[in-house]
Amino acid sequence: MAKATRKKKDPDASAEEKILSAARVVFTRNGYAATTVRDIAAEADLNFSLVNYYFRSKEKLYDLVMKDAIRQLLYSIKYLLDEPQTTPQEKIDLLCVRWIDMLLEHPDLPLFVMNGVANSSNDITKELVENNVFLTSYFVKQLMELHGKGKLKIAPLHLVMNLVSMLSLPFVARHLLLKTGAVDMKMFRAMMEERKTHIPGWIKLMM
Amino acid sequence: MAKATRKKKDPDASAEEKILSAARVVFTRNGYAATTVRDIAAEADLNFSLVNYYFRSKEKLYDLVMKDAIRQLLYSIKYLLDEPQTTPQEKIDLLCVRWIDMLLEHPDLPLFVMNGVANSSNDITKELVENNVFLTSYFVKQLMELHGKGKLKIAPLHLVMNLVSMLSLPFVARHLLLKTGAVDMKMFRAMMEERKTHIPGWIKLMM
DNA sequence: CTATTTTTTGAACAATTGTTTAATACATTT
DNA sequence: AAATGTATTAAACAATTGTTCAAAAAATAG
Incomplete structure (x- = not known):
């Protein structure tokens, strides 16, 4: 796990953070159903597999954004x-x-x-x-x-x-x-x- | 065309009307993106191809419902x-x-x-x-x-x-x-x- | 009844979806 | 340097999507 242990420094804004704020933007604009994992990755300018790598699923990421x-x-x-x-x-x-x-x-x-x-x-x-x-x-x-x-x-x-x-x-x-x-x-x-x-x-x- | 000419009588509530009111229910409850054509047909208890037969596309049906x-x-x-x-x-x-x-x-x-x-x-x-x-x-x-x-x-x-x-x-x-x-x-x-x-x-x- | 039109059905389609996986690149540690 | 752990990528997947189509069924007309 990368997120939990966090031995590394954050290179600028980390990929994880970039995805989270991109998710905020896209989910807030388009809602859950109309948002694709690929949309979020595109907004973050990152490979779309990273979304699942860091947040396990679209739904978990959405729950995070919604709770925030x-x-x-x-x-x-x-x-x-x-x-x-x-x-x-x-x-x-x-x-x-x-x-x-x-x-x-x-x-x-x-x-x-x-x-x-x-x-x-x-x-x-x-x-x-x-x-x-x-x-x-x-x-x-x-x-x-x-x-x-x-x-x-x-x-x-x-x-x-x-x-x-x-x-x-x-x-x-x-x-x-x-x-x-x-x-x-x-x-x-x-x-x-x-x-x-x-x-x-x-x-x-x-x- | 069935809708335009309307030579036939309405058998009880016509399929067209049943689809329209089912669409109202499902779209209103779940929104556009989270609604599938099959959901609407299921709510109307009809074959899902009829949705496109009567309303041409999901989007046109949604526009109808939204305008109403x-x-x-x-x-x-x-x-x-x-x-x-x-x-x-x-x-x-x-x-x-x-x-x-x-x-x-x-x-x-x-x-x-x-x-x-x-x-x-x-x-x-x-x-x-x-x-x-x-x-x-x-x-x-x-x-x-x-x-x-x-x-x-x-x-x-x-x-x-x-x-x-x-x-x-x-x-x-x-x-x-x-x-x-x-x-x-x-x-x-x-x-x-x-x-x-x-x-x-x-x-x-x-x- | 027969012919014709309208309605209904089920199968098939191409595209898109979320997710997984294995390989690769990168960074850190020893 | 080698070894190890982490990050990133591209490909593949099964499932679901909206839509189309041809055949079957039902209704209507002649």
């Missing part, structure tokens, strides 16, 4: 939601900036993950449950407490739903917006920048 | 948005009920269409542009007029984005909610029923 995608989507805000010192409102402010920044860098992530979940193996579902960021977070506990005292109009689950919806659906529907000519890329980015501050405002109206 | 899906998603609210007699607020009330009812019957439609658009042919993009329901609607004209007069705080495009987001993302993320155990099917339906009236309320707060 889920972590990227959820972990980037996890500690933020569990911070005991900040108010729910402050959490919302930070969350929106943090998440939109991340999504602007990886705009295809939400659709990719939604598809991964829809046709998921147990392995991937497990990754999701273990990182069930929102519902087990201190953020939701705070909201439930406020809701219980009558100091929060909206049900916490609806609030979270609205927050995630307004943040991520524009990215899910990004290609639709672009291809219909509703917006161009520059305008899309500008609107997402606006939403960093607008969404917290709208959410607070609901609270 | 887009129409179902957009046409169900098109005339509603172009009604000159109703106020924007009334349109929003009706839209939310109408759309959530439709999505509860076809919950996989949004994710299916988003994927179709992301990897779309020109043919499908055309269908979208021609049914560009929102941005060319009288609804948006009304909003822009109000916004121009300073009688509408939120920018119309953000309003439409928020409306569509809060309505459709829960369906896109439906499998995630169910598989993580955040909600069960009964609770999901109940929440969507609540959102029929809540979303208009939240949107109006933003206006």
